[in-house]
Amino acid sequence: MVQLNQNFINSIAKDMPSHLTMDDFIAYCDKPLRASIRVNTLKIGVDEFLTLMQEKGWQFEPIPWCGSxxxxxxxxDVxxxxxxEHIQGLFYIQEASSMLPPQALFPQGIEDATSLTLLDMASAPGSKTTQLAMMMQNQGVLVANEYSSSRVKVLHAxxxxxxxxxxxxxxxDARVFGEYLYNSFDAILLDAPCSGEGTVRKDPDALKHxxxxxxxxxxxxxxxxxxxxxxxxxxxxxLVYSTCTLNRLENQEVCLALKSRYGDAVEFESLDNLFVGADKACTPEGFLHVWPQIYDSEGFFVAKIRKVADIARLKPEPKPQKNFPFTAVSKKQQQALSDYFSTFDIKLEQHGTLMQRDDEFWLFPDxxxxxxxxxxxQRIxxxxxxxxxxxxxxxHEAIIALAKSDRTIPLDELQATQYxxxxxxxxxxxxxxxxxQVVSYHGASLGLVKHLGSKLKNNLPRELVKDKICPSNSNNIII
Incomplete structure (x- = not known):
């Protein structure tokens, strides 16, 4: 049962809109959170994924604000x-409300992201980062920042x-970006650290203290x-500012404080037409203040802010940093790499900038x-x-990201599980x-093998080997 601190109830009652009731709020906080996922269109089409998984008994209800x-x-038992499908990245387990901020940043989607430079200021575990990358179709550059060392590893994975x-x-600490990368980004997502009041449906003790x-x-x-x-x-x-909390102080008041400091340089963009029904959660300022009972979801807050005039630097421009360990790949090495990757039907010239560090070769966003x-x-x-x-x-990471042709060895479910x-x-x-050779499942690459004639020798990196694979439906068995 959910543990709601009485001081919290007394405080939040002052922020709750008049058309909502505290009884409904408490009742929804006590309900289990609906499971939700986002299909990863970098690897598979939405319709193709739905068809595959409906055959396995999965049932889907569209989330109004996110087409995937x-x-x-x-x-x-699933x-x-x-x-x-999860391990190979065909979908991301993501709470429905968490899909709102990227959609608010690009409500019409992104037609061409090749020239875009984006920043996700507080990225881990990566749900919104990977959603943005998907919307960008892996084009342009997306800087993903995370303050916590342990969470950087999760983000990277x-x-x-x-x-x-x-x-x-x-x-x-994301407070450095205004100083070091002043006036550098076309769009920014700040899903800010917060008190997490909206997460009580998945963490019943979130508000206990x-x-x-x-x-x-x-x-x-x-x-x-x-x-x-x-x-x-x-x-x-x-820029989009979002939190997974409910109180006005961390939400509306933070945005209003920015407006107070920068005046006409800042405009709020209304989100009342972001999707059908968005007006149910819209505040007078045009922000989305999502209470759990409105969409049967986590609580969330989303504000969209446009910078319409220059503002002064917060601090003097820092000195340039030196000793960057990468250099451009020579034309000879570039040709050799292109020839090698063509054996996997990968055309490197279509994907980015080739860089070298010692005996390592990397692909950077252009x-x-x-x-x-x-x-x-940390990593580019x-x-x-x-x-x-x-x-x-x-x-392995190059094969996962780049190998998408028919020139793979397709595996069935048992073989994919073994791999x-x-x-x-x-x-x-x-x-x-x-x-x-590259092996695949559902048309998406799983990784590399060495075809020895009588068997496929497994080349999956040891750190990615799974002890247990769960079947996607209850008719199959775990091996």
């Missing part, structure tokens, strides 16, 4: 996070699993972060180069290959050995 998002029902190649990871003093401290940090975001945003660009030297990156793009004595050795559990796959009809 669905509330789902599956058999009780563990979504351990299914093949999810970015790779979903086949994202246009991402650059940073690890900073609610304290108003902590709210004031959090709000002060949020204002600093939002001010940094505004400084890092190009004039004419938009328009990351203007940001180099302004701030330190994807690692393509290592140089070896006779050529190159491709990396993800690190096992070799025996072939029924031995043939001539074919060397390095």
């Amino acid at each position: 998002g669905f509330w789902i029902q599956v058999e009780p 563990q979504l996070g351990n299914t093949i 999810n970015v790779l699993r979903m086949g994202v190649k246009n991402c650059a990871l940073t690890h900073f 609610w304290d108003s003093d902590e709210i004031e401290s959090i709000a002060a940090t949020q204002i600093d972060l939002l001010e940094s975001a505004l400084a890092a945003l190009k004039t004419g660009g938009s 328009n990351i180069l203007p940001l180099i030297g302004k701030i330190r990156f 793009g994807i690692k393509l290959a290592n140089a070896i004595k006779k050529g190159f050795k491709v990396k 993800l559990m690190g096992r070799d796959i025996q072939l029924e009809s031995p043939t001539k050995a074919q060397g390095e």
